[in-house]
Amino acid sequence: MKVIEVKNLTKKYKEHxxxxxxxxxxxxxxxxxxxxxxxxxxxxxxxxxxxxxGKTDGTAYICGHELGKEDDEIRKVNGIVFQNSVLDKKLxxxxxxxxxxxxxxxxxxxxxxxxxxxxxxxxxxxxxxxKYEKLSGGQRRRVDIMRALINNPRxxxxxxxxxxxxxxxxxxxxxxxxxxxxEHKMTIFLTTHYMEETRDADHVVILDKGKIVTNGTPAExxxxxxxxxxxxxxxxxxxAESLIQNISSKFVYDADHYNIETDRNLxxxxxxxxxxxxxxxYVKGTMDDVFLNLTGKELAS
Amino acid sequence: xxxxxxxxxxxxxxxxxxxxxxxFSLLTSIIVFVLYLLFLKGTFVDxxxxxxxxxxxxxxxxxxxxxxxGILLTGILGTAMITVPYTCLQTIVKDRESGVDSDICATPLxxxxxxxxxxxxxxxxxxxxxxxxxxxxxxxxxSMGDLHLSIGSYIAAYGLMFLGSVSSTALFMLVMxxxxxxxxxxxFFGILSAAAGFIIGAYIPLSQFSDGxxxxxxxxxxxxxxxxxxxxxxxxxxxxxxxSIGGVDNGAFITAVKDTFSFNAHAFGTSFSGMNSVLYVGxxxxxxxxxxxxxxxxxxxx
Numbered sequence: 001m002k003v004i005e006v007k008n009l010t011k012k013y014k015e016h017x018x019x020x021x022x023x024x025x026x027x028x029x030x031x032x033x034x035x036x037x038x039x040x041x042x043x044x045x046x047x048x049x050x051x052x053x054g055k056t057d058g059t060a061y062i063c064g065h066e067l068g069k070e071d072d073e074i075r076k077v078n079g080i081v082f083q084n085s086v087l088d089k090k091l092x093x094x095x096x097x098x099x100x101x102x103x104x105x106x107x108x109x110x111x112x113x114x115x116x117x118x119x120x121x122x123x124x125x126x127x128x129x130x131k132y133e134k135l136s137g138g139q140r141r142r143v144d145i146m147r148a149l150i151n152n153p154r155x156x157x158x159x160x161x162x163x164x165x166x167x168x169x170x171x172x173x174x175x176x177x178x179x180x181x182x183e184h185k186m187t188i189f190l191t192t193h194y195m196e197e198t199r200d201a202d203h204v205v206i207l208d209k210g211k212i213v214t215n216g217t218p219a220e221x222x223x224x225x226x227x228x229x230x231x232x233x234x235x236x237x238x239x240a241e242s243l244i245q246n247i248s249s250k251f252v253y254d255a256d257h258y259n260i261e262t263d264r265n266l267x268x269x270x271x272x273x274x275x276x277x278x279x280x281x282y283v284k285g286t287m288d289d290v291f292l293n294l295t296g297k298e299l300a301s
Numbered sequence: 302x303x304x305x306x307x308x309x310x311x312x313x314x315x316x317x318x319x320x321x322x323x324x325f326s327l328l329t330s331i332i333v334f335v336l337y338l339l340f341l342k343g344t345f346v347d348x349x350x351x352x353x354x355x356x357x358x359x360x361x362x363x364x365x366x367x368x369x370x371g372i373l374l375t376g377i378l379g380t381a382m383i384t385v386p387y388t389c390l391q392t393i394v395k396d397r398e399s400g401v402d403s404d405i406c407a408t409p410l411x412x413x414x415x416x417x418x419x420x421x422x423x424x425x426x427x428x429x430x431x432x433x434x435x436x437x438x439x440x441x442x443x444s445m446g447d448l449h450l451s452i453g454s455y456i457a458a459y460g461l462m463f464l465g466s467v468s469s470t471a472l473f474m475l476v477m478x479x480x481x482x483x484x485x486x487x488x489f490f491g492i493l494s495a496a497a498g499f500i501i502g503a504y505i506p507l508s509q510f511s512d513g514x515x516x517x518x519x520x521x522x523x524x525x526x527x528x529x530x531x532x533x534x535x536x537x538x539x540x541x542x543x544x545s546i547g548g549v550d551n552g553a554f555i556t557a558v559k560d561t562f563s564f565n566a567h568a569f570g571t572s573f574s575g576m577n578s579v580l581y582v583g584x585x586x587x588x589x590x591x592x593x594x595x596x597x598x599x600x601x602x603x
Contacts, residue, residue: 102307103408
C-alpha cells in the first residue's frame with residue numbers, strides 16, 4: 001500500500017525553484033531515502049510533505065489525505081525529526097514531551113502511554129528529568145526521536161538525523177531507526193547526505209538542484225551507475241598489464257596495486273589466473289560512485 | 302482546547318523557568334526603584350513642596366511621603382507593563398529563529414491558536430508580574446502609612462493591571478513581527494527598557510515635556526495605565542490631604558499635584574479623562590488583537 005504519492009511537486013521562491021516537479025511513491029513499511037547535497041531540495045520536500053511549507057504546484061497524498069486540503073489529517077499521521085533540535089532547551093525532557101503531546105490533544109497519561117513501548121529501548125529513565133540543554137548530542141537526538149513518536153505516527157520523517165553527531169551517537173541513532181522500522185513496521189522517510197546511510201534503504205532517490213536525477217534500490221543504482229573494481233596487489237609492468245588488457249582498458253597503478261575498473265564477472269578470470277593473481281580485492285561499486293557519476297559531485301561519506 | 306492550553310502553558314513555563322529573562326524584564330523597574338532611593342524621592346518631594354505655597358501647616362510630611370511613595374509604585378508598575386510582556390513575547394522571535402515554529406506547525410494545533418497562545422501566555426505573565434509588584438508595593442507602602450484605599454480601589458487597581466497587560470501585549474505582538482532574529486529584538490529591548498522610564502514618566506513627570514513628546518508617550522497603553530493607576534492608588538491620600546487643607550486653597554494644591562504628575566494623560570493638546578484613557582487602551586487592544594490574528598496567521602503559511 002502506498003503511504004506517500006507525489007506528482008509534480010514544486011516549490012518556488014520568487015525566481016528560485018527549490019523543488020522542481022518531482023514525483024515518487026513510498027510503500028508502507030519501507031525505508032525511503034532522499035540523497036543529495038545541501039540545497040538540493042531535500043528539506044524543502046520534507047517540509048512540504050509535513051505541511052510546514054505550502055506547495056507551489058503538484059499534488060501529494062499522505063496516507064490517502066490530500067496535501068493542502070486535508071493538512072490536519074496529515075499532521076496526525078506524520079512524525080518528524082528535524083535537522084536541528086527544536087525542543088525547548090530550558091525545559092526538562094519530561095516537560096518537553098508532555099507539552100508537545102498536548103499539541104496533539106493528548107493528556108499527560110496518554111503521552112506516557114504512547115511513549116511507554118519505546119521508553120526502555122530509548123533509555124529514557126536516566127534523562128527524563130534532565131534539562132534538554134544539559135544533554136549530549138546523542139541524548140538530544142534520542143529525545144527528538146521520542147518527540148516524533150508522541151502521536152504514534154505512520155510515517156517517520158527524518159531530516160538528516162545524524163548530521164553533526166559523533167560516530168558512536170550516529171550508530172546509536174541508526175540502531176533506534178532500525179528498531180522502529182523492524183519492530184514497529186514504521187515507514188521511514190529519510191534525507192541524508194551520508195552515502196553509507198542509504199545502504200539499507202529499500203528505495204533511494206537522488207536529488208540535484210530540486211530535480212530527481214534517478215531512483216531505485218541501492219543495488220539497482222549501483223548496477224546502473226557504478227562500476228566494480230578489481231584491486232590487484234602486484235609489481236608494476238609486465239606480465240601484469242598484458243593480463244589486465246584481457247578484461248579492461250581502464251586501469252591505473254597506485255603505490256603497490258592496480259585499480260582495474262570493469263563490469264565483467266571476474267570469478268572465472270581470477271580462477272583461471274590464480275597462479276598470477278594471488279593477492280587481490282574485488283570491490284563492488286558504491287553509492288558514492290553512483291552519486292559522482294550522476295551529478296559530477298562528491299558527498300560526505 | 303487541550304492543544305491551546307498546552308501551548309499556552311509551554312509559553313508560560315519558558316518565561317518563568319528563565320531566571321535571567323525574569324530579571325531583565327524587571328530591570329527597568331528595579332532601576333526606577335534604586336533611583337528613587339538615591340535621589341528621585343527627593344526630587345518628587347521637592348516638586349510637591351514647591352507646589353504647596355504656604356500650605357505647609359496643613360499638609361503633613363507623612364502625607365507628602367506617602368504621595369511620593371505612591372508615585373514611585375505607579376512608575377514601577379508602568380515600566381513593568383512595558384518590559385514584562387515584551388520579554389515574554391520574545392519567545393515568538395526565538396521560536397522563529399530556532400525552528401521551533403516549524404515543529405509546532407507540523408502538529409494539528411491550528412495557526413490561530415498558536416497566535417492566541419502566545420498572546421494569552423504573555424498577558425498572563427504580565428498580569429502575574431504586575432499584580433505581584435502591586436501587592437508587594439501596597440504591603441510595603443501600607444506598612445509605612447495609610448493610603449486611605451477602599452476595597453473597590455484595590456479591585457480597580459488589579460483590573461487595570463489586567464487591562465494594561467492585555468493592551469501592552471497586543472501592541473507588542475505586532476512589534477514582534479518586525480524581528481527575524483533574537484539579537485535584533487534584544488537590541489530593541491535595550492532601547493525600549495531605557496526609554497520605558499521616560500515614556501511613562503517614572504523619572505521625570507511627563508508634564509515637564511513638550512506636547513509632542515507627551516503625545517508620543519501617550520500612544521503607549523502603559524502610560525495611560527500609569528495615569529489611571531495613579532488616580533486609583535492615590536485618590537485616598539489626595540482626598541485626605543485636600544480635606545486636611547480644608548478648602549483654604551479651593552483644591553488648587555491637589556489640582557497642581559495632579560497636573561504635575563500627569564494624573565490625566567495629555568496628548569496633542571487634549572486631556573484624557575479616566576474613561577477616555579480606558580476607552581483608548583481598550584480600543585487599541587482590540588485593534589491590535591484583530592490585526593495580529595490576521596497578520597500572524599499569514600506568517601505561518603509559508
